[in-house]
Amino acid sequence: MRINVRTTLRAVLLASAAFACFNLASPVRAADEMTPERLLNAEKEAGNWLHHHKNYSGTRFSTLKEINKDNVKNLKVAWTMHLGGVEGGGIWSHGGLEGTPIVENGMIYVTDGWGSVYKIDARGGKGQMVWKMDPKTDHDWAGAIACCGVDNRGVALWGNLVVSHTLDGRLIATNKETGQVAWQRQVADPDKGEVITGAPLIVKNMAISGVAGAEYGIRGWIAATDLTTQKEVWRTHTIPAKGEPGSETWKDSNDAAAAGGGSTWVTGTYDPSTDTIIWGVGNPGPDWDNAYRPGDNLYTDSSLALDANTGKIKWHYQHTPNDPYDYDSVAENVLVDVPTPNGQTQKLALEADRNGFAYAIDRTNGKFLWGLPFVKKVTWTKGLDPETGKPIEYDPKNPVQRYNASVTPHRENKIADICPGNMGGKNWPPTSYNPDLKLWYIPVIESCNRITVEEATKDKLKAREFWTGGGPSQPFKITGSVTAIDVTTGKIAGKMETPFPNLGGMLSTPDLVFTGQPSGEVMALDAKTLQKLWEFNTGGGVNAPPVTFSVDGKQYVAILVGLGGAWDKWFIESTPELKKIQPGSMLYVFAL
Amino acid sequence: MKFSAITSTVALAFVIVSSSLASAQSAAPADPTDAGKAVFKRANCVGCHKWHGNGGGGYGGDALSLRKTELDRQHIIETVTCGRPGTGMPYFARGSYDTTKCYEMSRQDVGERMPPEGGTFLRPNDIEAVADYVLAHIKGRGEPTYDECTAFFGNTSRVCDIYKANATQPASEPSK
Incomplete structure (x- = not known):
C-alpha cells in the first residue's frame, strides 16, 4: 500500500515536473513567428530550412560547410524517427514519403503521405516527437483518384502556424506550439478528380496551392488563400476559359479544354524583385491521344509567370505543344542570376522538363535562352530549335503534332516506345543549384517506356475515372544519374550514373551534393567531380530530397525514407530489383 | 484534467464501437458474399479493377471490366488462380505454374509471359468466394x-x- 502510494506520488511529481519543463520551453518566442521579412531573407538564417525549396529562388543550396568533402566520409546516423502513414487507401496498397523537411530553430516539421504533420525537437543531438497532427484524410475518397501515390511533399511556416495540404484537397493551418488545427479550408475537390500532393508556397500573407489530377480530367489551377482571412484571393486556371487568350489553342469540338488537365502539383518559386510567382504546369488530358485535343493546348506543359497579387498571367513558355507523351512541365523553376561576359546579368528561370530537355528562360519576359538534353537518350524529337526552343519538328500550322512520327504514340501508331519514358527524364524530385560553382544538379531518370494508345471519346470522360487515352508499360530497364549543368555555358559539366532512377532529388552545399536512391542509399558527391565520397544504406527506399540544417551549432543532414509514390505501382517492372524494397516511413538524421 | 478527458473519450469510443458491433450483429442476415467482398479488398483487386469492377485504361495499363465480363464462375476462379499470361493480371494461388500447371503450362512453358505474383496469396475457398462476389455484385451490372x-x-x-x-x-x- 505505502509503496504504491509513494510510487504514484513520485509519478505525479515527475509528470508535473515534465509538464513544467514542457511549459517553459513551449511559449512562442518572437523569433519563431514566421514573417514575410524572414521568408524574404531566408538566406540570412543559414542554419534553418524555411522554404520547401530552401529559398524563394528554389536553389536548395545551403551555405553550411561543417560537413564538407574532407570530412563527409565520417558522416554517421545521429538519430532516426519512425513516422506513420504507411497504410493504403483507394487504389493504393501503401503510402510513402516524398516530403522536404522544414527546419526552424531546432524544430523539424515533416509530413507523411496522408498529410499528418509531425513536429520533432532536434535539439540536444537527439530527436523527440513534440506533436503529430493527423488530418484524418478520407483515404478512399482521395486514394481512389491519386494517380501517382499517397504523397505529401511537406509544410510551410507562417505566423505561428504550420501550413499544409491533404490528399483530399484541404489547406490546413496548425498551431505550431500545440499541434491543434487552427483552421482548414477545402481548396481542391476530389469529386472532380482533384487532389493535392504539393507543399504550399507562402508569398506575403498568402498560401499558394497547386492541384493534381491531369489523369482524371481536371481543369488545373493555382490558388492563393489569404492566411489572415482564410479566404481565396485568386484562382488562376491553367487552361483558359472560352474567349480568353490561349483558348484558341484548343481547336477541337469536344470541349476538351474543360477536362484538359494542366495540373500544378509541384511547389513553385517566387521572384520578389518583380513580385512574380513562377509555377510549372502539367500535361494535357487525355495524356496519349493528342488527336482528341488538336492545338497547342495552352498552358499545359508550360512554365507560367503570375502576378503575385492578382494571379494574372504575365508570360508563359510552353515546352511540348500538343503533347502526346505525358511530358508535363510541373517541375520547379529555379531562379538564378548569371553574369554574362559583357557585364550584364541574365535573370534565368531553369527548368528540367519531363521531356528530357533542360531549359533556361529569361524570367523577365519568358523568352527562350538555351536548352539541351540532360538525359542520355531522347527519341521523340531530333532537338530544339536554337531560336525558339520548340522541338524542331513542331509546326504551328499542324493541329496535331507528330514530332518524330515513327516513335510518337498516336491513333495510327498505337504501340510506341518513347525515350524518355512517360515518367520523364526528371519527375517531381527537385534539382539544386550551387551559386558559387554555377552548377545545376538534376536528379535524372534515364528511361524509355512503351505507350499504348486508346482512342478517347467523350463518353469515356467520367468523374473520378482515368482520362488518359491509353497507358504505359515497362519493357525496358530504367536507370538514373545525377547530371550537372554549367549554367554559364548551358553545357553538361558531369554525369554520375546510378543503377536506379533518381526518385528523391538533390541538395547542394559549397563543395558537396547529397542525394539518394530508391534502393536505399543516401550519398554525398563531390560538387565539382560528382565523385561519390560517402554512402549509407538506409534499408528503405529513398523517395524524398535531403535537407541540411544546424542546431546547437552543429550541422545535420536529414532525409525522409519510405518508397511510395508512382514508381512501385506503375513503373516497378522497369526496376525489378526494387520489388524487394519494403514500404516504410522513417526520418534519418546524419551528423559528423 | 486533460488525462481524464482523454480517458473518458476513449471509454466513450469503446462504447460506441462495441454498440455498433452489436447492432451489426443483430442486423439483417449477412450477405453470403461478404467474405468475397473482403477478399476483393484484401487482395487489392480494387487497385486495378476499382471498387466497381470496371477497371479501365489508365496510368498502369488496362484492367478488364468485370461488369462486362463474360467469364463464368469456373473461368473467374481460373483467372484469379493463374493470372493472365502476358498481362498485368497477377496469379493469386501459391504454386501456380510450379506445383500446379496453369492453362496446361509450367513456369518454364509460360516463359516471359509469366504473370506477376499477387501481393496476397489466396486459398481455394477465398478464390471461390471472390468469384461468387463478382458474380453476385459486379458481373452484368450497368x-x-x-x-x-x-x-x-x-x-x-x-x-x-x-x-x-x-x-x-x-x-x-x-x-x-
Missing part, C-alpha cells in the same frame, strides 16, 4: 450506383458522393 458504392465502402467516406445526384456528371465544370 453504371455504378450510389447504393452499390456504399455497400462496398460503407458511408464513412465521401467516396460515393458523386453517385448521389446522377451517374454521369462531367468531370469538370465546362469552361465558360
